[in-house]
Amino acid sequence: MTCTAEGGPSLTQTSTKTVKLSSGTGGGGEPNNFLGSERCGGMWDNGLWNDNYCEGSNKVICSDVQGQNVSFIFINQSMTWTKAQSFCREHHTDLPSVRTSTENEQIKGLMQSLDVVQVWIGLYRLSWTWVDGSHFNFYYWKTSQPNGSEENCAAAALEEGGKWEDWHCSFKMPFFCYDVPVSKQVVKVKLVKTSSVDLNDPAVLEDLLKQFEQKLKDNSVDGDIKLSWRDQ
Numbered sequence: 001m002t003c004t005a006e007g008g009p010s011l012t013q014t015s016t017k018t019v020k021l022s023s024g025t026g027g028g029g030e031p032n033n034f035l036g037s038e039r040c041g042g043m044w045d046n047g048l049w050n051d052n053y054c055e056g057s058n059k060v061i062c063s064d065v066q067g068q069n070v071s072f073i074f075i076n077q078s079m080t081w082t083k084a085q086s087f088c089r090e091h092h093t094d095l096p097s098v099r100t101s102t103e104n105e106q107i108k109g110l111m112q113s114l115d116v117v118q119v120w121i122g123l124y125r126l127s128w129t130w131v132d133g134s135h136f137n138f139y140y141w142k143t144s145q146p147n148g149s150e151e152n153c154a155a156a157a158l159e160e161g162g163k164w165e166d167w168h169c170s171f172k173m174p175f176f177c178y179d180v181p182v183s184k185q186v187v188k189v190k191l192v193k194t195s196s197v198d199l200n201d202p203a204v205l206e207d208l209l210k211q212f213e214q215k216l217k218d219n220s221v222d223g224d225i226k227l228s229w230r231d232q
């Protein structure tokens with residue numbers, strides 16, 4: 001059982017844009033996803049960003065968006081990233097998506113004028129994702145996992161009842177694959193010729209298959225349908 005983590009060195013803003021974080025703050029080498037558990041973004045008073053533990057407490061900058069204009073409001077209360085987002089959405093627009101270096105400078109200037117060291121901004125890292133893109137609320141991590149800042153692939157530990165661990169993706173281990181069962185059906189079709197088309201012409205037969213496929217899709221037949229001719 002494997003799945004991959006989105007992200008690596010980038011976080012997603014509360015808007016849909018993906019941006020690269022500035023690196024090299026006083027803590028060094030951010031984002032570092034310390035202990036594999038830093039999914040929420042904050043800003044230091046030097047304007048650089050840091051991925052941080054979402055349940056940690058930080059003061060907050062909210063954004064107020066009026067048309068093309070955005071202003072930033074400092075909230076002098078410490079709270080988790082999720083509470084900060086709810087607060088901003090209730091009282092202002094949202095946690096700020098920093099769209100330009102000018103906006104970054106505005107927030108930095110506000111923090112410096114108020115002597116605030118770190119605030120939450122609207123950055124967050126997407127959570128673990130299945131390779132087929134499906135989403136479930138089911139998680140089966142072993143205690144203390146996931147715990148790796150660079151462990152972006154998951155394995156099932158069979159000696160632990162199949163519970164999950166995150167591993168470095170370059171590590172070699174046995175794996176499972178899965179197949180989706182394919183059902184085949186043969187349908188006899190009687191073609192009645194009403195025009196001069198040549199029913200032995202491969203292009204004509206191909207075109208007919210496409211029309212049949214479209215008809216099945218129009219009638220909401222599910223699945224990946226592949227049609228082919230079989231001579232009798």
Ligand SMILES: [Ca+2]
Pocket residue numbers: 030031032033034038050051052
């Ligand atoms: Ca960090």
Ligand SMILES: [Ca+2]
Pocket residue numbers: 145146147148151165166167
């Ligand atoms: Ca691990």
